Amino acid sequence: MFFNALFAFCQDAHPSFEQYTVEDGLASSVVYQVKQDSKGYIWFATGNGVSRFNGYEFENFSMSNGLPDNTVFEVVEDFEERIWFVPISCKLSYYYKGKIYPFKYNDELQKQINGRIKTSFCVNKEGTVFLGVGTDGIYEVTKDGKITHKMELGTSKNSLVIKEPIKGTYIYAGNRFRDRYSVLFDTELIKGEMSFKEDMSQLPNNARVIKTKSNKILISGFNQLFIISGKNNYRIEAFPSRINSIYEDSDGDLWVGLYLGGVYFVPDYDFSKKKNYLLDLSVNGIIQDKEKGFWFGTEGSAVYYSPSKQLLNYDKDAKLKDNRTNCLTKDGTSIYVGLERGFVHKIDASGETTTFDCNEKGEYPNGVSAMFYDNEKDALFVSGNLKSLVLKKNKISPSEIIKFRSIQKDENDTYWLACSYGLGKIEKDKPLEILFQKEKDLKRIYTLLWDKNQRLLFAAIDGLWRFDPKTNISEYLGNKDSLLTVRMLDLKYMSDNKLVIATKGSGVLIYDESRVYQINEQKGLCGDNVYKICTDGNTVWAATNKGLSKINFSQNEPKQYTIINYTTFDGLASNEINDVLKFDDKIWLATNKGLTFFNPNQSTKTSVSIPLYIDKVLVNDIEQAVDNSYRLEHNQNNLKISFIGLGYRNAGKLKYRYKMLGIDSDWNYTESREIQFTTLPANEYTFVLSVLNPDGTWSKNEVQIKFVILAPFWQKWWFFAFCTILVFLIVVFIIRYRVNKAHREEEKNLSLYKVLMGLKLKALRAQMNPHFTFNVMNSIQHFILNKDEESAIRYLSKFSKLIRAILNNSEKNTITVSEELKVLELYLDLEAMRFEQRFDYEIVVDKKIDREAVEIPSMLIQPYVENAVKHGILPLSQKGKIKIELVQIEKVIKCVIIDNGVGRVKAGETKESDEHKSFGTNITQERLAVINELYNSKLSETITDLYDEECNAIGTRVEIFIPID
Numbered sequence: 009m010f011f012n013a014l015f016a017f018c019q020d021a022h023p024s025f026e027q028y029t030v031e032d033g034l035a036s037s038v039v040y041q042v043k044q045d046s047k048g049y050i051w052f053a054t055g056n057g058v059s060r061f062n063g064y065e066f067e068n069f070s071m072s073n074g075l076p077d078n079t080v081f082e083v084v085e086d087f088e089e090r091i092w093f094v095p096i097s098c099k100l101s102y103y104y105k106g107k108i109y110p111f112k113y114n115d116e117l118q119k120q121i122n123g124r125i126k127t128s129f130c131v132n133k134e135g136t137v138f139l140g141v142g143t144d145g146i147y148e149v150t151k152d153g154k155i156t157h158k159m160e161l162g163t164s165k166n167s168l169v170i171k172e173p174i175k176g177t178y179i180y181a182g183n184r185f186r187d188r189y190s191v192l193f194d195t196e197l198i199k200g201e202m203s204f205k206e207d208m209s210q211l212p213n214n215a216r217v218i219k220t221k222s223n224k225i226l227i228s229g230f231n232q233l234f235i236i237s238g239k240n241n242y243r244i245e246a247f248p249s250r251i252n253s254i255y256e257d258s259d260g261d262l263w264v265g266l267y268l269g270g271v272y273f274v275p276d277y278d279f280s281k282k283k284n285y286l287l288d289l290s291v292n293g294i295i296q297d298k299e300k301g302f303w304f305g306t307e308g309s310a311v312y313y314s315p316s317k318q319l320l321n322y323d324k325d326a327k328l329k330d331n332r333t334n335c336l337t338k339d340g341t342s343i344y345v346g347l348e349r350g351f352v353h354k355i356d357a358s359g360e361t362t363t364f365d366c367n368e369k370g371e372y373p374n375g376v377s378a379m380f381y382d383n384e385k386d387a388l389f390v391s392g393n394l395k396s397l398v399l400k401k402n403k404i405s406p407s408e409i410i411k412f413r414s415i416q417k418d419e420n421d422t423y424w425l426a427c428s429y430g431l432g433k434i435e436k437d438k439p440l441e442i443l444f445q446k447e448k449d450l451k452r453i454y455t456l457l458w459d460k461n462q463r464l465l466f467a468a469i470d471g472l473w474r475f476d477p478k479t480n481i482s483e484y485l486g487n488k489d490s491l492l493t494v495r496m497l498d499l500k501y502m503s504d505n506k507l508v509i510a511t512k513g514s515g516v517l518i519y520d521e522s523r524v525y526q527i528n529e530q531k532g533l534c535g536d537n538v539y540k541i542c543t544d545g546n547t548v549w550a551a552t553n554k555g556l557s558k559i560n561f562s563q564n565e566p567k568q569y570t571i572i573n574y575t576t577f578d579g580l581a582s583n584e585i586n587d588v589l590k591f592d593d594k595i596w597l598a599t600n601k602g603l604t605f606f607n608p609n610q611s612t613k614t615s616v617s618i619p620l621y622i623d624k625v626l627v628n629d630i631e632q633a634v635d636n637s638y639r640l641e642h643n644q645n646n647l648k649i650s651f652i653g654l655g656y657r658n659a660g661k662l663k664y665r666y667k668m669l670g671i672d673s674d675w676n677y678t679e680s681r682e683i684q685f686t687t688l689p690a691n692e693y694t695f696v697l698s699v700l701n702p703d704g705t706w707s708k709n710e711v712q713i714k715f716v717i718l719a720p721f722w723q724k725w726w727f728f729a730f731c732t733i734l735v736f737l738i739v740v741f742i743i744r745y746r747v748n749k750a751h752r753e754e755e756k757n758l759s760l761y762k763v764l765m766g767l768k769l770k771a772l773r774a775q776m777n778p779h780f781t782f783n784v785m786n787s788i789q790h791f792i793l794n795k796d797e798e799s800a801i802r803y804l805s806k807f808s809k810l811i812r813a814i815l816n817n818s819e820k821n822t823i824t825v826s827e828e829l830k831v832l833e834l835y836l837d838l839e840a841m842r843f844e845q846r847f848d849y850e851i852v853v854d855k856k857i858d859r860e861a862v863e864i865p866s867m868l869i870q871p872y873v874e875n876a877v878k879h880g881i882l883p884l885s886q887k888g889k890i891k892i893e894l895v896q897i898e899k900v901i902k903c904v905i906i907d908n909g910v911g912r913v914k915a916g917e918t919k920e921s922d923e924h925k926s927f928g929t930n931i932t933q934e935r936l937a938v939i940n941e942l943y944n945s946k947l948s949e950t951i952t953d954l955y956d957e958e959c960n961a962i963g964t965r966v967e968i969f970i971p972i973d
Contacts, residue, residue: 020283021320021359021605023302024579029310033066035059039305041293043083045091048298048619048654052305053080058093058103062652063659064681074108076101086131094129098139111137113153120147120155127215128179138173140181146171168227170217172196178217178225197223198239206232206244216254226262228254233264235277245279247272255294257302261317265291271304273317286312287325299657299702300614315657318612319579322361323602328353329363331581333598336589337379337388343591344388345603346376352390352399353603357592364404366390366397380415389415410440414455416464418477426453426466431475443480457499457507467496467509472519489524491517500543502561508548510538516550516559525567532571533557534583542588542595549595551585556597558608573704577658578612580604613703618662620699620711623681624650637714645688645717652681653699662699665706669694690719803841810834814867823866825894825901826859832892835870839877847881847888856896864901864970865947868936872905872949872966880909880964896972903968911953911961945971 028034036056043051052059057070057078070078077095084092091103098121100111111117121141128140135151146158146169158171168182172195190203197219216228225236228251236242253265262274270286271294286304289312293305304312322345323331330349337344345353350367366374374392381388388399391412398407409415414426425432431443431453452469459465464475471486471493486493491514498510509517515528515536529536535554542549548559555575562568575583582601589596597604606612625632626648627640653662665675666683670693683695697711721727788807792800813831817823829851836849853859873890881888893904909915936947952965 020285021322021326021603022283022285023314023317023319024321024576024581024604025286025312025314027310027312028061028066033059033068034310035066035068035070037310038307039292039311040081040307041083042295042303042305042311043085043091044295044297044303045085046089047621050297050303050656051083051091052311053083053093053293055079058083062654063656063662064652069103069108074101074110076110076114081126082129084129084131086135087133088135090131092129092131094126094139096125098124098126098141100137100139113149113155116153116155117147117149120157127181128217130174130177130179132173136173138171138179140179142181143183145169145181146179148173167191168215170195170225170227172219176219178219180215180217182215191227193239195219195225197225198236200239202236202239204234204242216251218254218256220256220262221260226254226256228264231266252290252292252307253294255296257296257317258300263294263302265294265304267307297656298614298616299618299655300616301656313656313659314579315577316579316606316612318610319574319604319606321579321581321602321604322353322355323581326602327361328602331602332600333603334376334586335378336587336596336598337381338589338591339381339383339386339388343589343596344379344381345598346379346390348373348375350374350376350392352376352379352388362402364399364402366392366404368394377411378413378415380412382417384421408440409434413453416456416458418458418462422477424456424464424477426456428452431456431464431466443475454497455499457501459507460505465499465507467499469495472496472509491524491526492519497538498540500541500548502543502548503545504563508541508543510541510550512537516541516548516557527559527569527571529554532573533559534573534575539585540587542590544590549588549590551588551597553584555580555583556585556588556595572613574612577661577702579606615703615705616701617707617709618653618655618699618701620653620697620707620709621651622649622697622711622713623652624648625713626650636712637716639716639718641718642690642720642723645686645690647685647688647715648682649684649695649713650682651697651711655699655702657702664697664699666695666697669696688715688717690717690723692716799841803838806834806838806841810838817866820866822863824860825853825857825862825864828864828866828869829853829859831867832870832873836873836877836890843877843882846884847877847890849890849892852891852893854895857894857901862896862901862972864972868970869903869905869968872968876905876907876909876964876966879915880907880911883910883915884908899972901970901972903970905966905968906954906963908963911964912951913953914961947971 030037034052034054035058036054038055039052040055041053043053045051050061052061055078057068057075058080060067060069069075075093075095076099077097079096080093081096082094084094086092089104093101093103099114099118101108102111117139121144124141124144126139127142130138132138137149139147139149141147148156148158168180168191170178170180170191170193172178175196178195190201192201193199218226220226227234227236230250231247233245233247233251233254234242235245247264247266247269249269250267251264252267255263257263260276262277264272264274266272267290268288270284270289271291272282272284274282286306289309290307291304292307293303295303297303300316302314302317306312322328328347329351330347332348333345334348335346342354342356345355347353350365350373352364352366354362354364366376368374371394374394376390376392378391379388386400389407389409390397390399396407396409396411397404398409409423410425410427410432412425412427412432416424418424421436423434425434427442429442430451433441433443435441454467454469457465459474462477464477466473466475471484473482473484475482494514495512496509497512500508502508505520507519509519511517513536515526515531515533516538518525518527527533533550533552534557535552537553538550539553540551546561546563548561550557550559555573558572558574560570560572574580580597580599581604582599584600585597586600587598593609594605594607622634625634625638627638627644628646629648632638651664653664655662661679663677663679664681665677667673667675668685670691671688693715695713695715698706701707788800788804810831813827813834817827817831832851840847840849869892873892876890881890889908891906893906895902895904933949936949940947946969948969950967952967953961954963954965956962
């Protein structure tokens with residue numbers, strides 16, 4: 009059984025609120041007053057010191073930081089940008105340029121106040137301090153310390169005295185023990201004593217006095233608010249509990265904070281329209297910041313912030329049955345809201361709400377997913393997750409219409425239904441008919457819309473279709489444009505008959521039969537998942553998963569448009585918006601966290617520019633005083649710049665852009681508050697910084713810092729001039745020196761050449777020493793005696809070739825790599841045959857080396873190979889191995905000779921080794937030295953002993969480095 013209307017109620021919708029607590033860094037949950045200073049910081053006077061908020065973190069000040077008292081009632085900024093703190097003890101102090109200073113006349117002032125409690129405070133342009141003290145009067149303290157007791161209550165018959173030391177700012181004090189019916193004024197609006205009919209005994213101490221923009225004086229006394237238009241002209245408004253604070257915002261609307269009664273919002277002082285928010289809280293302090301957001305300091309519940317008073321929300325606190333609102337529709341006088349928990353709320357233009365329960369007892373919630381209002385039948389059709397219903401004359405009953413996503417009705421009273429399994433049709437007095445019965449035709453349809461030719465457009469999972477009910481012919485419009493093939497969720501026409509399409513993942517599409525163009529997140533839309541759209545002339549409201557986008561199209565050029573985005577930063581209950589509808593000149597949004605509505609004709613966006621400051625500048629990790637320009641040495645080129653934008657709508661998530669002119673031509677974007685530049689070269693730079701304002705524009709008041717990084721002395725003009733002259737003198741000296749030295753060099757070169765030739769002959773003799781020749785002849789004799797004539801002939805042939813090659817090469821200073829390798833191969837072949845193949849050898853040449861073109865000094869490598877054979881390989885008991893490798897590294901050939909012999913240490917232990925002198929190697933070393941000196945080359949060698957893991961000798965490695973041209 010379904011229940012009909014359960015109850016009717018009238019409950020205030022409220023702005024969205026965000027709470028800041030001690031867990032977020034606030035000094036105390038007891039907040040007496042809130043103040044925004046001229047720079048943009050938000051200050052909180054609390055029961056445990058003072059907190060300053062920059063949108064990112066709280067900075068707290070207490071007695072340990074210089075406060076005379078931790079219980080601070082009031083924060084006031086004077087004309088010198090000093091921030092004054094007024095505590096319960098009236099021991100004054102102020103904050104200036106990062107430090108707290110005590111008021112230097114505190115001691116004398118304390119003697120006169122004698123422990124009484126302050127009521128009000130201000131400082132005028134001359135620096136005179138004005139302090140209202142309960143039951144005592146008003147004190148003035150001049151800059152030179154002169155203290156004057158004004159409007160003394162001790163001798164006055166008045167219950168309250170009010171003075172206006174600064175235009176629009178009142179100082180006041182009260183005395184409950186005096187005449188309960190009079191107030192003494194010394195203000196621009198009223199002078200002298202004013203009598204009241206009412207008992208004014210409740211005014212003292214907790215009284216609040218302000219001047220309004222319409223030149224009225226407001227005085228609060230316990231639960232009464234006196235609105236004074238002139239002398240003896242006033243009226244009284246009463247509230248449910250004691251008034252803690254009164255505040256007038258920039259639009260001239262009134263806010264009244266109560267003890268345990270929340271805060272009342274009174275638009276344009278129309279008390280019949282007052283709204284009550286933050287129920288049951290004690291609201292002590294109220295301000296509107298420069299972005300038109302509101303801050304509420306409470307006693308015990310810390311601080312609440314609301315970004316806008318225009319965007320209001322219905323939720324469970326405002327007696328919705330559920331926060332998750334799925335869909336919206338309207339009749340002529342009311343809007344209907346479908347809830348996930350199976351309820352429908354009907355809200356009329358006055359805000360009166362009626363609730364209907366669509367659930368059946370014992371079943372799961374019949375979540376409302378879609379609604380359709382039939383104006384002709386005055387009936388609301390409701391599609392639930394479990395079943396569909398109809399609401400008529402405030403009664404709910406089962407409906408013959410099946411579960412639907414959207415309904416359109418034609419002139420024949422036929423209902424067309426968008427269903428999850430196709431297109432439904434219900435004709436009068438006929439059962440439901442599902443079109444596209446074939447399996448391939450079945451498709452999920454999300455919404456329906458009539459075009460100007462009375463054809464039915466429907467948005468489906470595979471794109472846009474058009475159906476003619478007269479011919480029952482459907483046309484797939486996705487064949488016209490690939491953009492029309494995406495998943496579509498909603499369809500609406502603009503006033504110029506352009507079709508607006510909401511898509512899942514492709515943003516908004518605009519279709520005018522000849523072309524399709526797209527507006528997506530890259531072009532400024534809140535998000536690409538658009539659930540619903542609402543059109544109003546040439547304006548489109550797009551409900552996305554990331555907020556609400558308002559698209560204003562140009563009447564002359566449809567591709568010209570502007571986008572304004574609304575998110576939770578602006579006061580939405582949630583960024584995930586399920587439906588959007590215009591009703592009663594307001595935009596209504598169904599979200600997962602409640603129902604939001606606002607008047608689009610009232611400005612919900614602020615054009616204020618967010619204050620932007622450089623917080624720190626570090627040069628080479630050393631903090632510098634913040635300045636507009638810096639002149640730095642060449643090695644002071646590592647910069648770290650910290651900055652902050654004081655914005656509170658999207659607190660902690662401000663977007664910045666910056667560039668360093670001199671290295672950057674384009675903007676860089678970041679949410680970080682610190683930028684680092686390393687190893688900047690000498691140059692002039694300008695760091696430019698901007699912040700994104702709440703209205704989506706970049707701040708025009710860019711912050712700029714100039715950096716001049718000086719060039720090192722060796723890059724300065726005078727150093728270049730000095731070096732030029734010095735080089736000229738050196739060149740002249742060198743030329744003269746070389747001319748004088750040329751003859752000596754020729755003689756020296758001739759001498760060196762002769763020495764080189766002698767050494768070459770010595771090297772030849774070392775290679776062809778008699779011992780080697782004798783051994784060769786013995787080997788030939790051995791082959792002949794053993795009648796191995798073939799080996800003897802082969803051996804003799806190789807020997808003759810070696811002799812011929814050595815003789816040919818000895819006449820040359822350099823030979824090709826190919827010629828040098830030929831000598832090595834002949835020599836190693838002879839030695840291998842002579843010693844009965846006791847060793848193998850391998851010669852490896854880098855492919856980068858052109859053997860026939862690259863030349864090296866002649867007969868350079870053979871002496872090292874000979875040493876490897878005689879002193880490394882022959883003493884071995886096993887077979888030896890010699891590897892010769894030539895590698896080209898840029899302009900150097902590295903020759904590596906590796907043997908697996910006994911090593912130099914063991915070879916030196918034999919008597920033969922002790923007596924043998926490596927004559928050929930020594931000659932070669934002498935030859936290397938002469939060549940280096942003669943040709944200014946860098947021939948060199950290194951010899952390395954090789955060992956295994958157990959430190960046993962396993963051979964020798966020789967590296968010869970041969971420069972080449």
